Amino acid sequence: METGYSRWRKLDNAALAFPLVTGKNDTRVFRFYCECKENVDPEILQQALDETMKRYPLFQAVLRKGLFWFYLERRDILPVVKEEKKPPCSSLYIPDKKTLLFEVTYYKKRINFEVYHALTDGTGAMHFLQELVQNYLILLHPEEELSKICLDEVSTPGDQEEDSFSQYYTAESGRAERKSHAVRLKGEKLPHEDMKITELNIPVKEIHKKAKSYGVSITIFLAAVMLCAIGEEIPRNKRKRPVALMIPVNLRNYFPSQSMTNFFGWIEVGHTFTENTTLKEVVDHVKVQFEQGLSRENVAQRMSGYVRLEKNPVIRAVPLEIKKYFLMLGASLGSRSITAVYSNIGIVRFSPGYEKYIDHFGIFASTNILQLCSCSYQDQMLLGFTSKLPNDNIQRNFQKILREEEVGFREEEQDFPGRNQELEKEGKQIFRLFTFLCLVAVVASAVLDYLITGDLNWFWFVAAGTVCTWLLVAVAYSKRRNILKNEMWQLLLVTILAVLWDHYTGWIGWSLDFVLPIGALGVLCSMAVIARVQHLEREEYLFYLVQAAMAGCIPVILTFLNLTTFVYPSVICSGISFLVLAGLLIFQKKDTLREFHKKLRM
Structure with a gap:
């Protein structure tokens, strides 16, 4: 069904590195939630989510990997409301797994919207959650005739999925900022499922009054308090370096x-x-830095600097498998100038009448060290600390400073049913056991061979066979979520291993005469069956089917180069593969070329 939205779109500039730096220690997921005044009705919430998705179908996308960049692709996957059972901010992007990049869950009175940062930012998440909660409460209380808040009603699909970085990019070069190394919070880091979460609820009027007494905004005041809270934990021998915060800036302003x-x-x-x-010194210093950093000229220059790297023709032409190491290195080097992160999303607004059913909103994010997020609704400002540090000293210092400044607050009770839940998968344990058994087989064969023959003779064959088996199983396990990609990797690996075995056991040619053509033909036929049985969409199988067909044409090339002896399997395999390629280009030319355009976009 046509919606006006693109079937696929490239990642925006801010999200390019997210898939590469995502891992078990930092999922790059953040949670925006609404605490209601009554228990959540999951059936009504599902109806509200279905209604909300009509306005935000661009969120109905999965992340896919191209040759040069990642990209987002629309999928006919409907989001399903679930009861909260996993640890907060658990992984949403799992490579090769066809899942949406957001999740709506509930627990008691809480509605959670968790989203992978590559899909949207805090502003986008806030708009989505506002719409979701609004639809939910209208459906739950039809007798109240609650009015809807205006949320970009005039925006078009093109407006919503616009890459605004490219829209406002200018090629004018500016002087690069010189960044000093900041204090780093080192030491043991907690696993993600044990991430510490602390939430403080502060009256907006009180914090605003205090910030005004210093002549600054709430954001500047809280950033200064955060710096001081960290500064109290810095040893004397490290005080030559600054404590630094990264402050995200909404470029829509x-x-x-x-x-x-x-x-x-x-x-x-x-x-x-x-x-x-x-x-006072820190507040005044931060105020000056905000004034300088948030001037429109500096913001525009910095934004263009981000995009300039993406548009560099040399960087664009480097394959992603190579480029990712440089992007990860750049992210690592960039983090040296940052101690922690503070993100203030702003004010969540609703029309009058909703306050009877909404208690407060809150936000926090996954982190690899320490992060503070904040948002406000009515007269409540929620500060959400997330930390991988074993102690709560910085959070304690932060609260102490607020008390000294006579700013009232209360610490919210942390009730997360999936917290500290071990996420170890059974499959991972089985693979570890398999790896250990392979080592047992290699060591046992070496011991037996030496004890029986007094030398290591047949042991090398057992060891080589075990290594080959382990490699095949390891690739199958790592690519298990995408069976078509798995088949292509297995074909490549089996062919290489067969050629090596053929070479080191006295070349006969069986690897090229039989293994490659029969393997390629088997993969090609199985892909067609799998696509039909699993009802895969064209976007899920076309690229791999073309790869398999191209691989199936290689045997006939080897035959013309006189590298094969028994030619029947090679000729049959290449003939069928050529017909498959021709059929795709004749009957599905548009889809095939579009798929290659996505995968090969630089």
Whole structure:
């Protein structure tokens, strides 16, 4: 059904590195939630989600990997509301797994919206959650005749999925910022399922009054408090370096955009602490850095700097498997100037009448070290700390400073049913056991061979066979979520291993005469069967089917080069493969070329 939205789109500039730096220690998922005043009705919430998806179908996408970049592709997968059972901010992007990049769950009075950061940013998530909660409460209380808040009603599908980075990019070069190394919070890090979450509920009027007494905004004041809270934990021998915060900046405040994709930049603010540093000094210093960093000229120059790297023709032409190491290195080097992150999403607004059913909103994010997120609704501002540090000293210091400043707050009770839940998969344990058994087989064969013959003779064959078996199983396990990709990897690996065995056992040619053509033909035929049985969409099998057909044409080339002896399997395999390629180009030319365009987009 046509919706006006693209079937696929490239990742925006801010999200390019997210898939590469995502891991078990930092899932790059954040949670935006609404705490209601009554228990959540899951059936009504599902209806509300279905209604919300009509306005935001661009969220109905999966992340796919091209030759040069990742991209997002529309999928006919409907999101299903579930009861919260996993640890907060658990992984949503799992390579090769066809799943949506967001999840709506509920627990008691709480509605959770968790989203992978490559899909959208805090502003996009806030709009989605507002719409979801609004639809839910309207359906739950039809007698109230609750009115809807205006949420970009005039935006078009093109507006919502616009890559605003490219829209406002200018090629003018600016002087690169020189960044100093910041204090790093080192030491043992907790696993993700044990991530510490601390939430403080502060009256907006109180925090606003206090910030105003310093002549700054709430964001500047809280950033200064965060710096001081960290500064108290810095040893004297490390006080030569500044404590620095990354502060995400909503670029929609500078460049008109209704995009629901990522459109944010950031500034870095910091302070070098001494024994006599006061909060007032830090507030004044942070204020100056905000004024300088948030000037439109500096924001535009920094944004263009991000996009300039993406548009560099040399970088674009480097395959992703090579490029990812440089992107990961760049992310690692960039993090050296940052101690922690503070993100203020802003105010969540609703029409009058909703306050009877909404208690508060909150937000927090996965992190590899320490992060603070905040948002406000009515007179409640929620600060959400997430930390992988074993102790709560920084959070304790933060609360102490608020008390000294006479800012009232209460710590929210943390009730997460999946918290500290071990996420170890049974399959991972089985693969570890298999690896150990392979080692047992190799060692046992070496011991027996030496004890029986007094030398190592047949042991080498057993060891080589065991290694080959382990490699095949390891590839099958790592690519288990995408059976078609798995088959292509297995074909490549089996062919290489067969050629090596053929070579080191006295070349006969069986690897090229039989293994390659029969293997390629088997993969080609099985792909057609799998696609039909599993009812795969064209986007899921076309690219791999073309790969298999191209691989099936290789045997006839080897035959013309006189590298094969028994030619029948090669000729039959290549003939069928050629017909498959021809059929795809004749009957599904548009889809085939579009799939290659997505995969090969630079």
